[in-house]
Amino acid sequence: MAFALPVWLAVQEELLGHGGADSAASSSFDDFDDGALFQLFHLTRPCIAFITDAVRIRMKNVAVNTPALSVDATVMVALNFYAHGVSSAEVLQRLGPSQADCPEVICTVSGVIAGMADQFISFPLLRDAKNNVASSIRRVCGIPDVLGVLAPAHFKIRASPYEKETFRSFVNTLGYTSVVSQIICDSDGNILSVEKCCVGSTFEQEIWDSSFKGRELEEELHGPYWVIGGKGYHLSKHVLTPVSEPANDSETRFNEAHAKIHNVMRTTLGSMKRRFRCLMQLGFAQECSLDKKANIIKACSVLHNIAKKFSVPPPPVAGKIEPLHPGKQHSGPVTVNTEALQARQELILRNFSFAFTSKDPPRTSIMGEDV
Ligand SMILES: *[C@@H]1O[C@H](CO)[C@@H](O)[C@H](O)[C@H]1NC(C)=O
Ligand SMILES: *[C@@H]1O[C@H](CO)[C@@H](O)[C@H](O)[C@H]1NC(C)=O
Numbered sequence: 001m002a003f004a005l006p007v008w009l010a011v012q013e014e015l016l017g018h019g020g021a022d023s024a025a026s027s028s029f030d031d032f033d034d035g036a037l038f039q040l041f042h043l044t045r046p047c048i049a050f051i052t053d054a055v056r057i058r059m060k061n062v063a064v065n066t067p068a069l070s071v072d073a074t075v076m077v078a079l080n081f082y083a084h085g086v087s088s089a090e091v092l093q094r095l096g097p098s099q100a101d102c103p104e105v106i107c108t109v110s111g112v113i114a115g116m117a118d119q120f121i122s123f124p125l126l127r128d129a130k131n132n133v134a135s136s137i138r139r140v141c142g143i144p145d146v147l148g149v150l151a152p153a154h155f156k157i158r159a160s161p162y163e164k165e166t167f168r169s170f171v172n173t174l175g176y177t178s179v180v181s182q183i184i185c186d187s188d189g190n191i192l193s194v195e196k197c198c199v200g201s202t203f204e205q206e207i208w209d210s211s212f213k214g215r216e217l218e219e220e221l222h223g224p225y226w227v228i229g230g231k232g233y234h235l236s237k238h239v240l241t242p243v244s245e246p247a248n249d250s251e252t253r254f255n256e257a258h259a260k261i262h263n264v265m266r267t268t269l270g271s272m273k274r275r276f277r278c279l280m281q282l283g284f285a286q287e288c289s290l291d292k293k294a295n296i297i298k299a300c301s302v303l304h305n306i307a308k309k310f311s312v313p314p315p316p317v318a319g320k321i322e323p324l325h326p327g328k329q330h331s332g333p334v335t336v337n338t339e340a341l342q343a344r345q346e347l348i349l350r351n352f353s354f355a356f357t358s359k360d361p362p363r364t365s366i367m368g369e370d371v
Contacts (some may be wrong), residue, residue, distance in 0.1 A: 005309050012050065015057045028072040028094065039192050040075075040090060042083040042275045043303075047310040051075065051113075051303065058112050067097055069105065069317065078104055078109035082300055085278040107292060113299035120302045121215065123148070123184065123192045123222075131227065136187045141227070141261040142351055143240070143254075148184040148192050150227040150239065151265040152204040154325055155179050155297060157285040166287055172200035173328045179285060181297050182207045182214075184227060189268035190308055194301045197294035199287060202332070204232040208239070228261050232327020235340045243344070254352040262324070268304075270321035275307065275314040276300040 029037065029048055035046055056071045073095060078357035080091045081102075083260045092099050124130045124147060137146045159177045184193040195211045208214040208229075213293075216222060217238040226240040235241045242259070242356035246252045272278045279300055282293050307314075 003270065008309065009050070012053050012057070028070065028076055031094070032090075036090070039081045040083065042312075042315055043079065044310065045313045047307055047312050048075075048079065050310070051079070051306060052144075054116060055109065055112055057116060069095070069101070074105045074109055077105045078113070078299075079303075081106050082276040082278050082303065085281055107295070108297040109124055110292070110299040113302050114295040116302050117194070117298055120305050121191050121194060121298075125222075133186050133192075134225065137228075137261060140187045140264075141257040142348070143226075143257050143261065144351060145225050146228055146240065146261070147222065147225040148186055148227050149261055149265045150182070150184050150208070150229045150233070150234065151262075151269075152180045152202075152207060152325060152328075153183045153194075153269055153289055153297075153338070155181070155279050155282050155293070156198060157200075157282045157293065159285055169199040169201050169287065170285065172324050176200075178292050179282065179290060179297075180204070180207070181294070182211050183265070183269070183301070184213060185265055185268045187264055188308070189264060190269065191218075191268070191301045191305055194298055197290045197297060199290075203229075203326075205234055208233060228258060230262060230324065230327045232325075232329055234334055234337070235344060237339055237340045238345060240344065240347075243348075250348050250352045254348045257352070266324045268322060269324075270317070271314040272300060272304050273322070275319065 008371060027049070029045065029052075032040065034045060037043070038050065041048060043051070052072060052075045055075050059071050059074075076091055077087065077095065087099075087102055092102075095102075122129075124133045130147060133147055134145055137148075138144050154172050154174070156178050157170065159167045161167050167177065170179070172178045172180065179197050180200050180202055181197050182193075182195045182204070183191060185191050193213050195213060196207050196252055198207055217225070217227065218236060220238075222238075226238055227237040229241050231241060231244070233239045233241055241259070242255045242262075243251045246255050278296065282296065285293060
């Protein structure tokens with residue numbers, strides 16, 4: 001992420017104007033003690049205050065057609081929905097007669113928070129930022145020149161089985177109905193990019209090919225860097241996939257390093273889904289209504305990054321973390337990109353042959369489940 005927390009706070013302060021906003025006086029969140037706050041929103045008070053201020057600044061420019069609710073209250077409704085996927089009685093109680101507007105409020109706030117992505121979800125663009133991201137990844141797994149971990153992120157939805165064609169289009173490789181977005185994260189589990197919201201059966205390679213980040217990277221706009229991709233992607237000069245049939249120790253070691261860094265995405269998505277349980281089940285979907293889902297996914301990604309900045313841990317793991325999706329591969333023949341193959345072989349030779357690992361083993365696990 002480009003800026004440290006103090007910078008964010010200072011910018012926010014500046015935008016709000018000193019003492020001008022209706023924030024400081026009293027907040028609807030004040031009625032809850034810290035334990036209740038975390039229970040209802042899976043966030044802490046300073047983090048919620050930051051989010052509310054950020055939304056308040058932007059709400060000024062959005063026509064809100066629920067004048068009955070203060071910004072505080074609208075943010076409360078939305079954050080509570082993200083945390084639980086439904087509205088809690090404690091929150092509904094506070095809204096009184098205006099609670100019927102909940103779905104609309106959530107929709108509006110999601111749009112506003114999704115719009116904050118420019119500021120809070122940043123792919124490293126400057127040289128220093130790229131170096132930082134790449135060296136953290138190298139420290140974790142020993143693979144140099146990597147700008148992030150790329151994966152399709154599936155989110156469960158409901159689709160009507162009576163509309164057979166549509167229904168089928170939502171069924172993913174794990175056999176349930178979902179929408180899928182493309183996410184790139186760094187070795188700490190910060191989200192660097194989130195794009196697209198497609199029906200669950202979409203090939204991740206197709207999403208990559210038509211995504212902004214995919215095109216930028218493949219067109220060399222980001223320089224000689226890789227992103228780490230699973231088996232569902234084609235090896236390219238910028239997407240580094242594992243060796244499908246490792247033939248010797250070097251390749252095996254490379255695959256282990258690849259798996260280790262790739263696993264960061266699994267913990268990241270796991271932690272997102274624990275904090276924002278709405279992502280466990282995004283509700284009914286039709287192909288024509290994916291925009292709203294996209295906004296919720298994007299909003300939760302923004303909030304995930306903010307929560308990490310404030311070091312708010314997600315709720316503890318209950319049960320096991322969902323595995324990453326087995327790549328969805330085209331069955332037809334794939335033309336091998338020989339240039340990319342060579343680049344990967346050189347990387348393995350340079351960084352994963354014996355001499356290297358004995359001299360300077362990559363640091364093992366700095367990752368907890370807590371990313
Ligand atoms: C490992 O196998 C690959 C593919 O056959 C080969 O290109 C590479 O030179 C081998 N590396 C070592 C260290 O034997
Ligand atoms: C690994 O690769 C990088 C970048 O290509 C290279 O500069 C570095 O010397 C290699 N590291 C080791 C320890 O071989």
